[in-house]
Amino acid sequence: MPVTDHVAPLTLEMVREAHARIRPYVNHTPVLTSETLDARSGASLFFKCENFQNVGAFKARGATNAVLALSDDEAARGVVTHSSGNHAAALARAAGIRGVPAHIVMPSNAPRVKIEAVRRYGGQVTLCEPTLEAREAAAAGIVAETGAAFVHPYDDPRVMAGQGTAALELLGEVPDLDVILCPVGGGGLLSGVATVARALSPAIRVVGIEPAEADDAARSFRAGRVIPLGPTTTIADGLRTSLSERTFAHIRRLVDDIRTVGEDAIVHAMRTQWEVLKIVVEPSGAVSYAPFVDDPRWLAGSRVGLIVSGGNIDLDALPWSIA
């Protein structure tokens, strides 16, 4: 029996509790529709805009739930994570809401703008060598010294439950979806979304979408075991992470398929969302729409929810102006 079967499953109830907990502190993001994109696809598309979430990505949901779920004693000792991405800013913000310290370990080569974002939210930044070993060692040192609670960006049921609240809101507004499309990187968002969708609407299809250049979830799904991600330079920088045993266990059980998309399709999808939906989406956030680029009518006749996961991108380095 594989180790994944031993993981205690996330439940709809845990996601509902997360929602009640974080609701006052995160945005209820809008769902956008477009007659132009509906006509092109022959489907009804509902875009859940987590690019409008606090800190510009769904990560605010999971981090806020994790911090608010701590006991007062635990919280008083602070929280810690290592991340150069949206989770770092989200955790700093959540700790600020709770009034406790956030220790964020970041690689010394992280973009200055990301380091500043964490500091703006009140996070205490510890810079380290840009290796996973150095990051883990620095975080472990902070835990040993302060007793702070480590909050992983996705391998944590509180975080996964928080991310699932996006689907709770989406299905609350549009209950009769046939399909939900969701980007998959570490699998925290997809696990939470699939848990909610499967519980609320057993007939719904849940499909994870990931870059072909970072297809560990697709390969793991077919192999029936976690296959870690090798080196990748996919433009979808938020999806350059491997599944954990915990997220894989949920994905294997609850998700219908994982579909991969090429780099050109990701950039094209992103540009279409900017032009037609008038939203600023980052490459990772555009991945859920990317299958429509090469196969516009693949879900014709269906009602489709798409998770637009984030919108943090450097406006001076847009992929179409570089190319």
Place this chain on the structure above:
Amino acid sequence: MPVTDHVAPLTLEMVREAHARIRPYVNHTPVLTSETLDARSGASLFFKCENFQNVGAFKARGATNAVLALSDDEAARGVVTHSSGNHAAALARAAGIRGVPAHIVMPSNAPRVKIEAVRRYGGQVTLCEPTLEAREAAAAGIVAETGAAFVHPYDDPRVMAGQGTAALELLGEVPDLDVILCPVGGGGLLSGVATVARALSPAIRVVGIEPAEADDAARSFRAGRVIPLGPTTTIADGLRTSLSERTFAHIRRLVDDIRTVGEDAIVHAMRTQWEVLKIVVEPSGAVSYAPFVDDPRWLAGSRVGLIVSGGNIDLDALPWSIA
């Protein structure tokens, strides 16, 4: 007694009727907030996102109301306008909804992408020399030949009433605003918004915002008579129009102030809205936020509604990549 006092005023009832009429055919656009921009301004900012409106701008509201308000006999003869902007696409789309012809006179040097947008919505494009005289003559010729109804982009009570529905939705969601900031070009949107705001919430301040490079509304407001706009190259291309006697009469009576903003502030405001709100806004749409660039706390302590009027912009020619 100036001619403006003879104009029959727009009423809240007319805007309500317009809303009932157009509701099934236009988007109820979301209102976005941002804790980052609230912290920067010391105010509570509510962005009414008409960039998410059909055809990418509030113009869909007025054009749809004008077309749907025609009698069956009038409608059967079609509609006509001359425009190279968002009103042209909006009128073509509205005529398509009614199933009647739309004749759109466009200057021969209009961007191909705009001509194609009108055609995609089913509009019949007549190209003419790029002068106002040629445009008016071509439109008059079509009216004489077909009996089509001319629908002006702003100097028309049905159009003004339609544009006012944006404020009806905004104040429906956020009733207790202290101030509404609204871009002003021809004055159709500002007239409609001010009519609604003044009727629903007598204490509210309504402030029109326009480019200093196209300050005919500010000068007209101070002079007490319409002063036409001279040549201008403001980046806010949607606001390169003069008030009409009709819109001026409403603005004079209902608006508290007209404030002007510089070109740099418009570009800066636009970029901030892209970066922080994650929305694609065109320069004309960013004008309502532009006063905050040089004077961040000018409305500190207030609850402020801002009309984000549109999002149609060429992603290959962004002002910050050109500069």
